[in-house]
Amino acid sequence: MSSQTEGEYELPEDRLEESQPQCPFGVGGGCCRICYMGPCRVTDGAHGMDRGVCGATPGTVAARNLYREIAAGAASHADHAREIAEVLEEIADGGLSAYDIQDPEKLEAVAADLGIEAETDDENELAKLVAEAAIEDFQGAGETLNWLDRMPDEQREFLEEQGIQPKPSVDMEVARAMHRTTQGNDADPVHLLSGALEAGMADGYAGLTMGTDLQDVVFGRPQPVETEANLGTLEKDQVNIAVHGHSPVLSEIIVEMAEELEPAAREAGAEGINLVGICCTGNELAERRGIPLAAHSTQAELAVTTGALDAMVADIQCIWPGIGDVIECHHTKLLTTTDYVRIPGAEHVSFDPETAEADAREIVQRGIDAYEDRNSRQEYDVEIPDERASAMVGISEDYVLEVLEAASPEDPVAPVVDALEAGQLKGIVGIVGCPNPKQRTADMTERLIEGLLAENVLPIVTGCIGHVTAQAGYLDPARTDELAGDGLSEVLHALGNAAGLDGPLPPVWHMGSCVDNSRIGNLVRAISEGADVPTRELPVAASAPELIAEKAVSIGAWALTLGLPVHTAPTLHMDQSEEVSRIMTEDLKGITGGYAIQEEDPDAAIDALVAAVDERRLALFDETGA
Ligand code: SF4
Ligand code: SF4
Numbered sequence: 001m002s003s004q005t006e007g008e009y010e011l012p013e014d015r016l017e018e019s020q021p022q023c024p025f026g027v028g029g030g031c032c033r034i035c036y037m038g039p040c041r042v043t044d045g046a047h048g049m050d051r052g053v054c055g056a057t058p059g060t061v062a063a064r065n066l067y068r069e070i071a072a073g074a075a076s077h078a079d080h081a082r083e084i085a086e087v088l089e090e091i092a093d094g095g096l097s098a099y100d101i102q103d104p105e106k107l108e109a110v111a112a113d114l115g116i117e118a119e120t121d122d123e124n125e126l127a128k129l130v131a132e133a134a135i136e137d138f139q140g141a142g143e144t145l146n147w148l149d150r151m152p153d154e155q156r157e158f159l160e161e162q163g164i165q166p167k168p169s170v171d172m173e174v175a176r177a178m179h180r181t182t183q184g185n186d187a188d189p190v191h192l193l194s195g196a197l198e199a200g201m202a203d204g205y206a207g208l209t210m211g212t213d214l215q216d217v218v219f220g221r222p223q224p225v226e227t228e229a230n231l232g233t234l235e236k237d238q239v240n241i242a243v244h245g246h247s248p249v250l251s252e253i254i255v256e257m258a259e260e261l262e263p264a265a266r267e268a269g270a271e272g273i274n275l276v277g278i279c280c281t282g283n284e285l286a287e288r289r290g291i292p293l294a295a296h297s298t299q300a301e302l303a304v305t306t307g308a309l310d311a312m313v314a315d316i317q318c319i320w321p322g323i324g325d326v327i328e329c330h331h332t333k334l335l336t337t338t339d340y341v342r343i344p345g346a347e348h349v350s351f352d353p354e355t356a357e358a359d360a361r362e363i364v365q366r367g368i369d370a371y372e373d374r375n376s377r378q379e380y381d382v383e384i385p386d387e388r389a390s391a392m393v394g395i396s397e398d399y400v401l402e403v404l405e406a407a408s409p410e411d412p413v414a415p416v417v418d419a420l421e422a423g424q425l426k427g428i429v430g431i432v433g434c435p436n437p438k439q440r441t442a443d444m445t446e447r448l449i450e451g452l453l454a455e456n457v458l459p460i461v462t463g464c465i466g467h468v469t470a471q472a473g474y475l476d477p478a479r480t481d482e483l484a485g486d487g488l489s490e491v492l493h494a495l496g497n498a499a500g501l502d503g504p505l506p507p508v509w510h511m512g513s514c515v516d517n518s519r520i521g522n523l524v525r526a527i528s529e530g531a532d533v534p535t536r537e538l539p540v541a542a543s544a545p546e547l548i549a550e551k552a553v554s555i556g557a558w559a560l561t562l563g564l565p566v567h568t569a570p571t572l573h574m575d576q577s578e579e580v581s582r583i584m585t586e587d588l589k590g591i592t593g594g595y596a597i598q599e600e601d602p603d604a605a606i607d608a609l610v611a612a613v614d615e616r617r618l619a620l621f622d623e624t625g626a
Helices: 013-017 058-092 105-113 123-139 147-152 153-161 172-179 188-221 248-260 262-267 281-291 297-305 320-327 353-376 396-405 414-422 444-456 461-469 478-482 484-496 517-531 550-561 579-587 604-624
Strands: 225-229 239-245 275-279 293-295 309-314 333-338 389-393 429-431 457-461 538-544 565-568 597-599
Touching: 058 172, 058 188, 058 262, 058 353, 058 550, 058 579, 105 123, 105 147, 105 538, 123 172, 123 188, 123 281, 123 461, 147 188, 147 517, 172 188, 188 248, 188 281, 188 517, 188 550, 188 579, 225 281, 225 293, 225 461, 225 604, 239 248, 239 281, 239 297, 239 353, 248 262, 248 275, 248 281, 248 309, 248 353, 248 579, 262 353, 275 297, 275 353, 275 457, 281 293, 281 389, 281 461, 293 297, 293 461, 297 309, 297 320, 297 461, 309 353, 320 333, 389 461, 396 414, 396 517, 414 484, 414 517, 414 604, 429 444, 429 517, 429 604, 444 457, 444 461, 444 478, 444 604, 457 461, 457 484, 457 604, 478 484, 517 538, 517 550, 538 550, 538 604, 550 565, 550 597, 565 604, 579 597, 597 604
Parallel strands: 239 275, 239 309, 275 293, 309 333, 429 457, 429 538, 538 565, 565 597
Antiparallel strands: 225 389
C-alpha cells in the first residue's frame, strides 16, 4: 500500500469487521422485507416469530428469498448474454466494423446443436440465424428455450418428468419469479424452490452457455496460454490499465487500442502500456490473449492502493462501490462504460459497439493522461508488491476433448472412465465464484483445493476463484507432482503427453470466467454422453467455497438441475427454515439427483466433497461393471 493512502480509508476486510455481528435472520434467510408490514424475522428456532405478520412460515420466507437470489443471478447472466447476441446480430447484418466472426467452427457447432441450418454457405446467414435464436430466448416466441438443446437430453427429460422445465423466455422466467414471490402470492416452499430450479436452468443455458458460445464465435475459443497473476504484474514505468467486470466486448477492443496508442504512451514518458485484468473481464482476456490476471474482485481496491494503476475500466458486475472511495486518494481514473452502471467517484465513457474503436481509444488515452498526472505529482509513492505467479490458463472444454481424443481416438472419454475405475481419479469438482473476505482469512479455497488434489480429485476453476488459484501457483504445470495425488499426477502426465506438452497438464484447470461455468457443463455433458451415464450419476460436484454473489447461487441452482452435489460456504440463506434446509440438502436428491452441501470448515468441506464424488464413482462401477 502506498504511503499516501495508509490509514486513510477502509478495505473490504475492515468493513466486514465493522459489520459484525451480522443479523442471524438475514444470514439464515428468515428476514422478509417484501412488504411494509415487515420486516418480519421468522425462524424455526427458539428466538423469533414462527410466522410473519401475513402468516408466512420460515419455509415460505426462506424459499422466496432463495428464489429471488437465483432470479437476480439469472437476470445478470441473461443480460450479459443479450449483449453478445445483439453484437452477433449486428455483425451478421454488416453493421459493426470493429468485430467479426473469429471462430466459424464454433458457430457451426453451436448451430448444429441447436438444429439450425442456413440455406447457403454464407457465414453471415448462419450467424444471423443463431443470433435470432438467441434473441428469441429473451422474447419467448418458441415453445421452449432454444438454448436448452445444449443440455444433456437424458437429464433434461428426467427433469421434465419431475415437472421442472423453464419457460420459453429467460426474461419471463425472471419476471415470473419476481411476481410469484410478492407478498400474498406463491407460498408453498416446495413449489417455490421448483420455480427457483427452473430459473437456475434458464440461467445455465440462456445465460451462461449462450454467453460463452457467442463470445467464442466472435472472439475465438480459448487455447492454453501462459500468463502471470497477482498485483506484481503492474509495472511502475508503464501506463497501467486494468479492465474489470465481466464482458469481453469492450475489453477486446481495448487490447487493440492499447497497441495502437503505444507511441502516445511513450511520448508521455512511459515505457509502454501494460494492460491487466481484474475479475472476469480479466479471465476473458487471459484465456484468449494471455493478458495477466492482476487481481480478483475483492482485491480491486488493493490494486488502486499500489499507486501504480492509472485507469480501471469497469463494464458490468462485481465492481464494488468501495473503489470510488479509494480512488479519492489517488490519481487513478475509475471509468464506468456501461450506460446502466454508474459508480460514485467514477467518470463515465459511454460504450457502444457501433463506436467501439473510438470509445476504446478514448479510454486508453484517459489512462495515458492519468499516467502523466501520476508522474507530475511531487510526492506520490508507487508500491507494487513483489508477487507474481506463473499460470497456464485457457483450458477450455474443447481443448480437453481434443486432448482426450488424441489420447484415445476410438473412445475419447475412455481415459476418464478408466482413471475413475482405477481410482487414479476419484472425481471432478468445479470450483467457482468469488473470494469472500469471510473465508479469505481462513484460505478456504487454497485449503479446499490442496485437500482435493491430495485425494486425487481434479479441481476445475472459473471466475475469481481462478485468480485465487493462479496467485497460489496452482495453475502452474511445474507444480503438478507436488500438489496432485499420485494417481491424479499420472493422469495429468498422460494427458500432457497426449497434448504434446513437455510435461503434465497443470494440477488445477482454469476454464475461464463465470459465464464459462458453461464449459464445465459442456465437459460434463460430453463425459455423460460418451460414457452413457446420466450426469446425476457421474462423480462430479460443484463448489462455491467463498460464495458472494446471487449469480453464484443461480449457477449452483443450475448445477443442482444437472444432478450434482453443490457445496457452498458461507452456507446458503436458509438456516432459519428447517423445511427449506431439508429440501435442499436431502429431498432434492429424489427430484434432480443433486443436493446442497453446507460446510464452512475447509477440512469438513474436503471430506464432504471427496465422499460425494467417491460414493458416485464406486456406485458407477459396482452397478455398471464398466
Ligand atoms: S431482520 Fe432483515 S432487515 Fe432487519 S437487520 Fe436482519 S436482515 Fe436486516
Ligand atoms: S410479506 Fe409477510 S412475512 Fe414478508 S414482510 Fe410482509 S408481512 Fe412480513
